[in-house]
Amino acid sequence: MAARIQIPASVKRGEVVEVRVLIQHPMETGYRRDDVGHLIKRNVITSLSCRYDGVEVFRADLSSGIAANPYVQFYTVAGKSGELEFYWIDDEGTQGSERAPIRVT
């Protein structure tokens, strides 16, 4: 599962930073049927979290009500240079993670 994270290249200390996450995932609702009429099993990302230098700054419970390839945009205050780590898990138990460095000047 690939994910794209967008944060400004460089931010000032104390600045509110816009963080955008886009995860490649079908977010299968469990209500659709395949060509032969069998229900396609639900598979959605149920949890997404973001840690900034090990401290959780954002968490979300998602459901089938979130569009395929879930996109979330949120904000966090820039502390010191470090890393933003993202973790997510879907119904099949597949875990994904992605890191993005944050440069604070």
Place this chain on the structure above:
Amino acid sequence: MRRRTFLAGLAGSLALPAIAQEETLDPLAAKVGKGAPVKKGKVTLTLPQLADNGNSVPIRIVVDSPMTEADHVKSIHLFSERNPVSNMANFYLGPRAGKAEIDSRVRLAGSQKVTAVAALSDGTYWYDAAAIVVTLTACLDES
């Protein structure tokens, strides 16, 4: 003059149900408060008025909060009136968010009212609702 009163009466009767609908809070959304009142205000929910396709509808929730240690938004809950899973998403924030604003994209099964409830650190709950017309609903059955 008679025509004018008739038109005024007609406009009134048309406007009334719309207002009544605006005032009622989604019962599931009201449960977020766990007994505490969920008041209208502080939250701004932005949805397009019309979506051609319910599979991906941009949504924005902004809560009016200073986001300090003493006064911040703890969580934001999104509810749909007609989706099979009515609690679409929950977002958990903290004072480190700096700004209580979330953008995402949701799936909507038909024209409906979407409600966002925010839980604040002082124990109060606030909500906003937005109505949307969806022309093509997110596929729930045979696609």
